[in-house]
Structure formats: C-alpha cells, structure tokens
Amino acid sequence: MSDQTQQGKAPTVLVVVAWLWVGLPFLYGLWQLVIKIPALFGG
C-alpha cells in the first residue's frame, strides 16, 4: 500500500477518524490535568 496521496487531499472519512482517534484520548488527558489545577490556588 502506497503512503503517497494521488490528490492533494485526504478522504473525508479518514480525516474524521484520524481526528477522533487523537482527539478523544487527548480530551481525556486534558480533562484529567485541568481538574488538578484548582488545587494550585487553594481549591
């Protein structure tokens, strides 16, 4: 399977899957981080 696109644009489905694949775990990590921050200001 070639890893070079023949057009300048990736298929929409792949773009959506890729964003979700990265975005959902990232949001989990970000949320876990954000909820710790109030303790820094006495929360």
Added chain:
Amino acid sequence: MDIGGVASALPFTLGIVMLGLSAAVFGTKVDSNGPRWAMAVSSACFVTGFLVSALGIWLGWYWLVVVGYGGIGGIGLGIGYISPVSTLIKWFPDRPGLSTGIAIMGFGGGALIANPWTSSMLTAFGASGNDPDTNGIALAFLIHGLVYAVFMTMGWLLIRVPADGWRPAGWDPAVQRTRAMVSKAGVSAANAIRTPQFWLLWIVLCFNVTAGIGILEKANPIYQDFFRDSSPARTLTAAAVAFVSILSLANMLGRFVWSSLSDLIGRKNIYRIYLGVGALLYVALTFIGETNKAVFLLCACLILSFYGAGFATIPAYLRDLFGTYQVGAIHGRLLTAWSTAGVLGPIIVNAIADSRSDIAGPSKYTPAFLVMIVLLVLGFVANELVRPVADKWHEPEPDTARTSGAQA
C-alpha cells in the same frame, strides 16, 4: 523488585539515549522508505518494549525491563519521533513551524494521556502505594503494549504524504526563499553534520533541554520548598501536584504556539526569545519567585513552554537551513543532543540538590538555577553564530541528484 531510585530511572534514561541514537542511525531510512514503514517499525519496537518489560517484571528480571522499555522501546521512540515531523513538513511547506509544532506537540500530548491513564490502571491493579503488587505492574505494562499496538497501527495505516509537486493553494515557494536563513537547495544528512550550523543547533537544543530539565526534574519539591511557609501543609502537596500538571500543559502548548509564531518572526529570532528571555526568567525565578506566587508561576510556565518549543521549532530551523531533502535524517542526528541533555541534565540537577540537602527553602536551588542561566546564555551565543549554509554543501538540482551521489 527491590531497586533504588537511580536504578529505577535506568529504563527511562536508556530510553532517551536510545531515542537519540536510533533517530540518528535510522533517520536516513525514514526519509528513503517513507513514514508508513518508519511508523510500522516504530510501533513494533515500542509495543515489543512494553511486552518484554511486562515479562521481565513478571519473572522478576529487572535487566529484561531495562532491555525492553529502555532498549527496544527506546528505538521505537526515536524512529516514531522523527517520522511525523518530516511528513508534516511536506504537507505544510508554507508553515514549517506550525507543522513541526503539531508533530512535536503530539509527543507532549502523549504524556498528558498516559500519566492519568497509567495512574488509574496501577491503582485498579493494586500496584500503587508503598506495597505495590508486582503482577499488577506487569499487567499494566501488558495492557499498555496491547492498547498502543491498536492505536499506533491505526496511525501508520492512516499516514499519507502529499503527491510530488503538491503545494498549498496560493503559496509561492519563491516568496519563502527570500528570507536570508532559508536555504534554496537541500543538504544531505552526511554533509549537514560537517557544517558548523548543525553543531551550533546541537548546542542550542542540548542547552535548552538541559535548562528545562532544571525545573521539570524537581518541579514538585521546588514548589514545596518555595511555598512551604506560605501554604498550609494540607494543601501544599495537592498544590505541588497541580503545579506539575500546569507545567505539562505549558510544555505542550508552547510547542504549538511558539513554533507557529516562528513562521512569522523567523527561527533565529524565536530562539533568541527561548534562550535570552528564558535566562531572564530564571533570574526572576531565582530572586523574586519566593516573594510572589504569580511571578513564580508565570516564570516557570514560560520556561517550560520555551523548553517544549525548543523541541518543536528545531526541525523547522533545520528545514530552513538544510532544505527538506533529508531533513528527517538530519533531525534524527540532532536528537543526540536530547540524549546528552537527558543524561547530563538530571545528573547536574540532582548532584546540586543532593549537595544542598541540608538547606531548606528556595536557596537550595539557587546554584542549579544559576547553572541553567549560564547554559541558556551559551545557547543564546550559539544561536547568534548561526549563518546560512554555504552553497558548497547543497545537493545538485533534482534532475541530476539521483545519479550524482545525493546519498553521500
């Protein structure tokens, strides 16, 4: 396993060393075989590293953990680190700082996800606290390996490089090349390491990383020592954990924000900020930090954002100086600076901290911070000495390059 603090850090330290070495050794292969091959190899090594480590913990063979996580996993880290960088540079030829910022931010984002996930898993398996269950740790490593296998496989299946000659709509490469530092031609990896520019950037990266480690390595105790008198003991520990978290956020965001800004103000100027302003922030932290918490937090966050940004912007700086021809391989060779800093940084910081263990309060860290200031100033000077690469190092034009020893 009954191992001490230094020995327990060995797998991670070896992992950083192997990251730099594998990136340097296999960087040319990444450029020639493409990102899918590189990411598949990286996934195989990284996952194998976790599985071997799980076996090592289960058997009680610590050396197998070192070989698995540090050795095999470290090779996967190195190859996996450089492959998205060179790919994204090709997709965003008009915004190299943005593209490398996105790629390197992924590395920081990975830590953001892995930290809470690992902690919750260890707690669930009874593998945290003062008497952790060894089998629980082995199980956590095993699950890490299996989950990373699934996620990373999706990554290398989805990866694409643009078609030859692709360029963003409305972008004119000729405009990009009018900047003094932007090369008009490519330089091979073998030739790049013979230029002074490569070694000046090696110093810049090494010292910038070392300076960041100055805070990162001891973030929790630094916070507690600075604010022990002004915070109730009950809240101090939680606040120190939050401080480490906010530094992680600054580290990650800096990679994207500052690296993207470098597209507008130029790579040399942005490193003037990372190194010059970084040194001034360390001065402020040393002499004002204790008296003003807001100043302390602002300085520490900016220092860590510059630390992350130093990683993120360096591939774009390399692309400016050496072109895109073998930028992945050149970036790989430069990562030996990270390996060096990853070993030297903690040694310097811990040695100074240990020698002042009888001193309480912020003054305990003053010598370490002063060392970081000196390193940043030296890095600043190295950056000032960077000049455009001489024409003699440039590869021949593309139509003759393939037949005239372009791989030299």
